[in-house]
Amino acid sequence: MRFVLAIVAFVLAAVMIVLGIAQRTILLEPAFSSLTSTATGETLYTVIDPSALAASPGSQTINVRGEGPIFLAYGRSEDVAAWIGDDAYATVALSEKTGELTSTVTAAVEPDTDDDSSDAPVAADAAEPLIVNPAGSDLWLEEISDTDSLTTTQTLPEGISVLVASDGVEPAPANIRLSWASDNSTPWAGPLLAGGALLLLFGLVLYLLALLHLRRSRRPRRNVPRGPRLPRLPRAPRPKAIKASQITSSRRGIARRTAILPMILVSGLALSGCSADLWPDFSATTTETATPTPTPVSTDSVEAAAELAPPAVTVPQLEIIMGEISLLTADADATLNADTLATRFTGPALEQRLANYAIRAVDATVPPLLALPGAPLSFTLPQQTNSWPRVVMTVIQNETDAEIPPTAIILQQESPRANYLIEYAFQLEPAARVPEVAPALIGAPAIAPDNKLLLLPPNELAAAYADVLLQGAASPSVDLFEDEVDAFRAQFDASRADRQATLPTTASIEFGTAAGDGSTVALATNDSGSIVAVSVNETEIVKPINDGATVSPSGAASKALSGISSSSKGILNTYSDQLLFYVPTAGSSDKIILLGFAQGLTQSAELP
Structure with missing residues (x-):
């Protein structure tokens, strides 16, 4: 019976071991699943649709092959479509019928031309050059470049598309391969190998016990009756002595050691199967949790939230943008490069910095404007929008000098292929309280300039505050503004009083x-x-x-900009003020609060 049990154990062990090894070899599923597409046509751009990226679960490995430079970027599908605009492009998507990747070409949209348009003057020279290279666009969440072949692994969620191009002049690479890592773990391979090893060991023990029992059963029994006395046999000759080198193992010893070899082999396989892929995962334990009471939510609120436009930028996207602008600004400030600065500045912010460059080009003793830090972003408020132009506000804290007030930045993007430009840059008031706003993931809607639901329409704010600066308490708008935390108004009044006090009696101001x-x-x-x-x-x-009588420019900045040392006609100085306010809602008892400002001399010239 022991021999039968041992044989059964050996057979079961062999079956389990073979199954365990087969799961890791011939039955092992591929570690990756992949789909390949060849983009049709000679388009400059190829878009990988979200349906293709979501063909299999998990991270996507994107391989693009072609000749020459290869550019790949990903962003929100709406932003990718907006950047391409009316240009022709190929789309790589997943076919629901075949489960394979398909490539379709969308033709370029030709602009409408009127018959009378030929009579109109051509202003092509005045128009800005068309941007065809997608590299460096602020719309991308990330961009990668390589030559001849590009491979990247990303985890792209729904709503994200991938743009593939060359340099915007040559056709986009045509060969695209998408791969996904498959879950080819074999959680029962480990138990089968370990169980087979244990059964083999159990069968070996049974086999040894059976042999021991058989040997004992063949021994002479005690208390057996004696038979007739047999005659003594002649003594056999003594065998010759055998040398140690002539001793060989018995077949039974060889058989025993041969039986031990599979056990050692299987034990090694079992020990090598300590990988988590070879064993079931019991880490997910179920615990009883209290079931929350559902809170009734208005259907209208849910639908309204779903219809909200996305924020113009994400925080990681804005961090990249501000990092690039900070480096560019530092380089332009050091070299007084107005052309470089104009690629990232516009409006009052550009005007103030260009004036500082002009002053420093004449008088190197004039200090530069405060450096623009690139990080960290302590506050981000993007506009909720799907269209252009777009606006985003951010606040940056200077890490090198905590005494420098935080810098508030207003950036504007005019079109999908244009980059964000800094239009305003303020130093925040130390005592100013920034009101609560929506998180950066949601963003805030833009308020129309003529909105009457505020204490003062935005397009009337600048004129009202300018009148308060000039007339002070006599201004009809003075009661609308909070003066206790308005350091700029106090600075303006002190500067005006100082200029009047130091003015010679032969001049008027x-x-x-x-x-x-x-x-x-x-x-x-x-x-x-x-x-x-x-x-x-x-x-x-x-x-x-x-x-x-003559008058002289006041200060080195005015002298450098005007280029004169004295004038008998007079001197006109123009200062540009960048102002950031909080305007409460109409009917509120609160007042308009100045949050930050920046002032600089932008023009100084002799009167005609």
């Missing part, structure tokens, strides 16, 4: 303020108010009042 040329930017806050950015221009006219 006249001050003026007016709304600036900068665009009005307004983003909503959580309390139905708005954060508004505007610009104000200050003018200062100094004239001699006596015949033969």
